[in-house]
Amino acid sequence: MRIISKKALIDFWTKHPNAKTSLEAWHRIVSKSNFYSFIEIKDTFNSVDYTAPYTIFDIGGNNYRLIVSIHYNTQHLYIRQVLTHAQYDKWNKSRK
Numbered sequence: 001m002r003i004i005s006k007k008a009l010i011d012f013w014t015k016h017p018n019a020k021t022s023l024e025a026w027h028r029i030v031s032k033s034n035f036y037s038f039i040e041i042k043d044t045f046n047s048v049d050y051t052a053p054y055t056i057f058d059i060g061g062n063n064y065r066l067i068v069s070i071h072y073n074t075q076h077l078y079i080r081q082v083l084t085h086a087q088y089d090k091w092n093k094s095r096k
Contacts, residue, residue: 001030001075012064012082022060023082036072051095054080056088067091 009027013020026045035041038050047058057066065088067081083091 001033001035001070001077003027003031003077003079005079008079008082016064016084019060019064019082022064023066026057026059026066030077034075035070038070041070064088 006027009023013023029044033044035044038048038055041048041055045057047062049056053069054067055070057068058064059066059082063085065081065083065085066079067083067088069078069080070076071078081091
């Protein structure tokens, strides 16, 4: 799967160094995989949810949230936001 773009991950872990190892591991797994449905992602990442139109990964033991948009037909994954758990709670409330 092609991830667009890793810069968002780098920017986040520069501000939150504890997130680096987990985000790098996530990137390594996803970039070497082909996922054709949310079910396939769920089989690989137990802590992932789908809230239309986003797929939301729990990263680093539930400390961070990675919000992405996935186009399964083209195998492109777009990183929309990387948030701390507290930032995610605010973001999620604002969507309702």
